[in-house]
Amino acid sequence: MTSKFGATQIGLVQFPGSNCDADCIDAFKRLFQIDLQLIWHEETSLPSRLQGLILPGGFSYGDYLRSGALASISPIMQAVKGFVGKGGSVIGICNGFQVLTESKLLPGALLKNDSRKFICEYAHLSVAGGDSVYHRKLKGSLYKVPIAHGEGRYYVDSEGLKKLGANGQILFQYAGTDGVLSEASNPNGAISHIAGIVSENGRVLGMMPHPERASSELLGSADGQKILEAFLETVG
């Protein structure tokens, strides 16, 4: 089995406390035959031919202070910012999303779940309006993807929210199995049910759910594959 993405150069940043790195390595290998290039947080530059970058889930630096706060000032993040500045593609998953907002590479913040409890369960993601590669590839379907976080309640002020909507930056929203947004379908109290957003140029995606886990029907869902494919399409 070969994949059209097999030669794509994708990196993954390992922070101390990252714990979804192995799952990303497993999913990219199994689904796309891509060997991720591991980048240690103390590095100050990225491999020169890198086409895309993953910030994985976990508890970087123990999530002490605030989730993602210490990782956002680690040595590698300067290089990540440079990569994003040049239009590079980045996907931040769970703790990686928190790192992206703490680094101001995406707007808003991720607060404690409104239940104040860690939540691990399947979420159903609907795709909001927008014109990014992600929106175009993913629209019209519902994606069953697990969440596992204690601080996943997306928040942005009302002006920021308006801007996200107007720019078509909202990508995923927590929906019911019928695709309808209701209070019951919002697991953590996120504003406007937001589960994932993209940057203005559509190249940086931050999402709380874990597409790398939804990588096989055997594991409960294979819907994450399409999301990871869309990431690889943005690398293009």
Added chain:
Amino acid sequence: MQKELLQQFAALNSTTRAPLISEEGASFAVDLRKHKISDAEYSVLKKIVGRTPTLPELGVFSAMWSEHCSYKSSKVHLGKLPTNGPQVVVGPGENAGVIRLSGKLCVAFKMESHNHPSYIEPYQGAATGVGGILRDVFCMGARPIANLNSLRFGQRSHPKTHYLFENVVKGVGDYGNCVGIPTVAGTVSFDKTYDGNILVNAMTCGTIHEDRIFKGFATGVNNLVVYVGSATGRDGIHGASMASDSFSSATSGERSTVQVGDPFAEKLLLEATLEVLERDLVIGLQDMGAAGLTSSSFEMADRAGNGLYLNLDLVPARAQHMTAYELLLSESQERMLMCVEPGKWEALQECLKRWQLPFAIIGLVTEGGRMHIVKDGVLEVDVPVAPLAEEAPRYERPYTMPSRTYSKDTNFRAVLQKASFAELLEKAIYDNGDKAKIYRQYDHHIGNKTILGPEEEGAGLLWLHSDWAEKGEDYIGLAVSTNCNERYCAQDPFVGAAQAVAKSYRAIVATGATPLAVTDCLNYGNPEDPTVMGQIVAGIEGIGEACRALDTPVVSGNVSLYNTTDGKSIAPTPMIGMVGKHPDIRKAVPAILKTKAYIYWLRPKATEGSFGGSLLAKILDKDVTEAVPALNWKAEREAAFWIQNLVATDRLVAARDLGTGGLALTLQKMLLPHAFGGTFALPGVKGKDDQNEAAFAEYSASYVLAFHEPLTLSLNSFEHLECHLLGEAKANSNMQLGSGTFERRTAEAKALESLKI
């Protein structure tokens, strides 16, 4: 550094010795009692030391000879457990047991209790319980891939239960989630027997290559002893002897003996340890668990027949002016002791620095088999290593074997006949409950291996896709379960313990897997009470009989005694953890039904169900005189064989072993999660009178099985079993069982209400 330490060691003869304890006056007796050392033990101690001990030496003996570390009350009986089998690679006595699954792919696993700390400070107690069992597994070189836990709380209405429950669950969750280990299965119950003494039992399974299993030895004289991990504080001093303590109502003052966990440090320690072992950087490695630096250093030296010289001034400390006594007995978490050859010290340092772990050389391996420990230029400990373990006390404590006689309880059955089926089932569902509130707080997907998770409320199943397995075994799975029915054990300590093994076995069989081996966590009361000691002996014998009958040897375990408050011991709770091999996870059988199906009931031939120790006896608060369901190993084996064949031929869509609350509750647990119901027959029921008896009686060797199509094979070909078609399960339906009907909405509401404690 090595040179400096060698010089210090050479100069030991001229080093001042710490003052010896006073054997005069009333304070001496208090000292011994505080250290839980009896007069007889003290005289053995003096013989070993050859003089009166120093205070740190007394502390060392107290910790090493505690019930927790020495198994002094249980050891003579633990020898009765079967521990051998072709699948066993490492049996009891190591940090964890190891069995072979396929090719070179092995699984290391163990279960441990953290009951006392969790009662005093539930969040930290539970969290550090998870941390401790993780270290037991990864210090052998295994990568943890799954956690399980079994929790026991007091009654829902008890004023402390809400606080303990919420914080234990959060503690277990926060720690495992941060380290990144999925929690895939577990059990919980609420019973008045645990009102003053909850149980927090945690189990970890890890995968390891057979040729890379690590056992920690401090060999090679002059090799360096290295301290790795969090700095030592005053937390957890005397945890090991506290674990062997019983409670009185006023224990809040003991908070300082509870350790504080840092799962981030654990994650770094995990990655560093596995890298260190993978790269062969150390020759010895031991987790600083119970009794901290003391037990790790003595064990490491003892296994190699060597001695150690330790300078405690070099130990990274979290608090100022810590004494030798405190440094030796602290149970600060997330620490390891390593033994390294000087030539590999550079490489080891580089690795530990990269993982941002504090570390320090604190001593040397020495000849002569003595432990020399100095602090501030004073020789604080000077004792021989080997006798401490060899001459540790062993007690053949007096015991009275349980001798209750049993008879069919016609009074209880008369009460059942008059009761309303719907009301009984409502209460049963409330007692069992919807566990989502618990397992939603545990990451159970991380690792990309979870095929069957905690929502099944049966065994967990993990996809191992490992290069170490035999060729062609790309889809093998590891099935894991834990169980113990404390009501069965209270009714009959022998059969109850055997049933804990059998129940764990059935849960694994129901997924389509073959059970392979057992770890146990023996939670009992005060062993100095002959009745309790009798329960322990009976329990060990029961586990032994079951494990022999089912070919599941015991490869690791833990004993937790003195689970006693105000003189009252808990019901015997020998918790069992079991692992098995699934041949093909693509054929995994869930315990909950997701599609319409024909439902069958498999049970031992011509056997009457029982109410001894049953859920109904608890719900109706009656002391039932009946025996618990009789052991029937032939039926257990035949059922397992048949189910494995059904799985191989893809015919099963769901399977659940028949548990507490009998057929009625088992059906509900199978059907309710995906809103199924249906009309089901109650085999053998003659009229309305025996409806409740048939619906709620409990059995051995029994399963509820679901098939896409009705079975065409003959149901009369069993030697020890009988199988009955009950009916068809349908989506969005209520349940009718015999003449009893039950609303699905009521069941859902009761299940949700259950954990609103």
